[in-house]
Amino acid sequence: MKKKGQLTVQRKTIYDIIVNSPDHPTAADVIERLKEQGLSFAYGTVYNSLRYLTDTGMVQELKLEGDAARYDARTEEHQHIVCVECGRVDEVFTEAPASWIQSVAEETGYSIHKEQFLFKGVCASCRATGRPVN
DSSP, rough: OOOOOOOOOOHHHHEEEEETOOSOOHHHHHHHHHHHHHHHOOHHHHHHHHHHHHHHHEEEOOOTTOOEEEEOOSSSSSSEEEEEOOOOOEOOOOOOOHHHHHHHHHHHHHOOOOOOOOOEEEOHHHHHOOOOOO
16 A cells, blocks of 8 residues: 555656646646546546645646646746636746835735746737737
8 A cells, every 4th residue: 555645656647747748737637638648547536646746846736817726847936927818828937026026025014935926918829810809
């Protein structure tokens, strides 16, 4: 029997799916990709594995405004940008200016340890379609 804290075969398989995803998959996406590989894990196993991977810092859970949680294997500091037309999520590695973070800390009285920004816009692919932008 496996210990609770081990990286089980199921957890490793789910981790590999996230690492090799060109996007930021949801739990439903992970389940679908497992099926595409001919695998069938119980929903509880998938959700518990995602929680384990998040809790151990192997992946980040992204909660993007009412959308289903998405998972990101890139754990270094970065932000995200979401296309308001197609829902595509990309990474942003531009750092916030230290002076801005300091201003926020002074205004709020908080000691800021981590910042998280969500940018919204229209991706190049959606702009190229010529559709009117919302």
